[in-house]
Amino acid sequence: MSTNDPARGPAAGAGLSRPDDDRHHRLELETLYRTAPVGLCLVDRSFRYLRANEALAKIHGVPVEGIVGRTVRECLPAQADAIEAAIERVFRTGEAVLADEVRRFDAGRGPSVYLIDRIPLLGEGGEVVGVHMHILDITEQRRAELARRASEERLRTLANELVLAEERERRRLAEGLHEGCAQLLTAAAFKVGAIRRDAPALETRLHEISELLQEAQRQARTLSFELSPPVLYDGGLSPALRWLAGDLRERFALEVELDDRLAGGAIDERTSVILFRAVRELLVNVVKHARVGRARVQAGLEDGGAAVAVEVTDEGRGFDGADLTGSGEGGFGLLSLRERVCDLGGRMEVRSAKDEGTSVSIVVPVARPADEAPR
Numbered sequence: 541m542s543t544n545d546p547a548r549g550p551a552a553g554a555g556l557s558r559p560d561d562d563r564h565h566r567l568e569l570e571t572l573y574r575t576a577p578v579g580l581c582l583v584d585r586s587f588r589y590l591r592a593n594e595a596l597a598k599i600h601g602v603p604v605e606g607i608v609g610r611t612v613r614e615c616l617p618a619q620a621d622a623i624e625a626a627i628e629r630v631f632r633t634g635e636a637v638l639a640d641e642v643r644r645f646d647a648g649r650g651p652s653v654y655l656i657d658r659i660p661l662l663g664e665g666g667e668v669v670g671v672h673m674h675i676l677d678i679t680e681q682r683r684a685e686l687a688r689r690a691s692e693e694r695l696r697t698l699a700n701e702l703v704l705a706e707e708r709e710r711r712r713l714a715e716g717l718h719e720g721c722a723q724l725l726t727a728a729a730f731k732v733g734a735i736r737r738d739a740p741a742l743e744t745r746l747h748e749i750s751e752l753l754q755e756a757q758r759q760a761r762t763l764s765f766e767l768s769p770p771v772l773y774d775g776g777l778s779p780a781l782r783w784l785a786g787d788l789r790e791r792f793a794l795e796v797e798l799d800d801r802l803a804g805g806a807i808d809e810r811t812s813v814i815l816f817r818a819v820r821e822l823l824v825n826v827v828k829h830a831r832v833g834r835a836r837v838q839a840g841l842e843d844g845g846a847a848v849a850v851e852v853t854d855e856g857r858g859f860d861g862a863d864l865t866g867s868g869e870g871g872f873g874l875l876s877l878r879e880r881v882c883d884l885g886g887r888m889e890v891r892s893a894k895d896e897g898t899s900v901s902i903v904v905p906v907a908r909p910a911d912e913a914p915r
């Protein structure tokens with residue numbers, strides 16, 4: 541064997557007696573065992589610790605001498621049944637068990653989580669003479685993971701509440717416009733009409749005022765619908781998408797082909813609202829950027845009704861799909877759309893290339909009743 545065998549490490553030529561000395565080799569292994577940052581121990585058939593290292597002693601909260609020579613039951617009476625059964629299984633089957641996640645409750649430390657490997661130690665005849673264990677304390681990792689999950693959950697709840705709060709506000713404004721403003725304009729138009737009958741001399745100017753009032757009424761109604769289309773609340777997503785297709789055809793001459801496979805699936809208000817706003821933004825993008833007169837909207841359920849998917853496709857001039865840095869007017873451009881969708885646990889994919897059209901697909905999980913903010 542060569543003396544610069546890398547497996548022997550730097551000590552090989554460093555003057556520690558003879559490098560292939562058994563005693564030296566044992567010393568090296570013992571040091572490694574003793575100082576390993578993972579709990580290590582060897583247990584015999586009567587569940588007695590033959591060997592244990594310092595990391596294990598630290599986990600048990602006793603010195604190494606308090607473990608070696610004692611049984612599992614003496615060291616850990618409360619968990620002995622489970623530990624013995626797990627060790628017994630390795631003796632019986634001769635098979636290693638790796639990365640077994642074990643929870644333990646210590647009066648002093650509280651709950652702890654360990655990752656344990658149990659490896660059979662074989663005798664000359666191949667029989668299991670002991671079980672060697674690695675015990676890794678992963679309590680901190682698990683705790684951090686739980687905290688991360690809880691904060692994600694909180695973020696999702698907040699995002700939910702935000703969507704619904706914004707929606708309530710939109711609805712309030714829309715109703716104010718519709719019931720307040722638009723009705724006042726109607727009353728004013730009615731009065732101007734009466735004066736026109738009584739004072740024909742003023743006909744031309746009153747006619748102009750009539751036209752202005754009518755235009756103001758139209759604008760108030762459109763704005764009210766844009767803010768919060770009543771059909772979204774009365775009928776749900778399907779009728780709202782149909783209404784949207786008609787609205788865009790009428791106002792922007794965009795031909796929208798709607799492939800609706802929602803088939804009356806139960807979709808909560810938050811999901812309907814987000815998807816409706818999303819489709820609207822995507823269709824307005826077609827009008828503004830794609831330079832084509834038609835678009836296709838597909839809507840359907842996924843995961844057995846647990847999620848809703850919509851896709852808006854056009855065959856227009858496309859863009860570099862990776863570049864989502866538009867002006868995002870009204871806070872609902874592609875970037876903020878993706879953020880909202882992700883906040884709600886969904887995903888959004890943009891496929892586009894120059895002169896090859898654009899396709900944006902969005903999947904949002906349907907909210908469970910607990911996700912919906914109280915009104």
Ligand SMILES: Nc1ncnc2c1ncn2[C@@H]1O[C@H](COP(=O)(O)OP(=O)(O)O)[C@@H](O)[C@H]1O
Nearest residue numbers: 825826829830858859866867868869873874898
């Ligand atoms: N359907 C589309 N066809 C072509 N280009 C598009 C389309 N949708 C979006 N884009 C491009 O992506 C950019 C980002 O869109 P968006 O975030 O909605 O912002 P905005 O519409 O306010 O410009 C747009 O400015 C445009 O260049």
Ligand SMILES: [Mg+2]
Nearest residue numbers: 825868873874
């Ligand atoms: Mg846009």
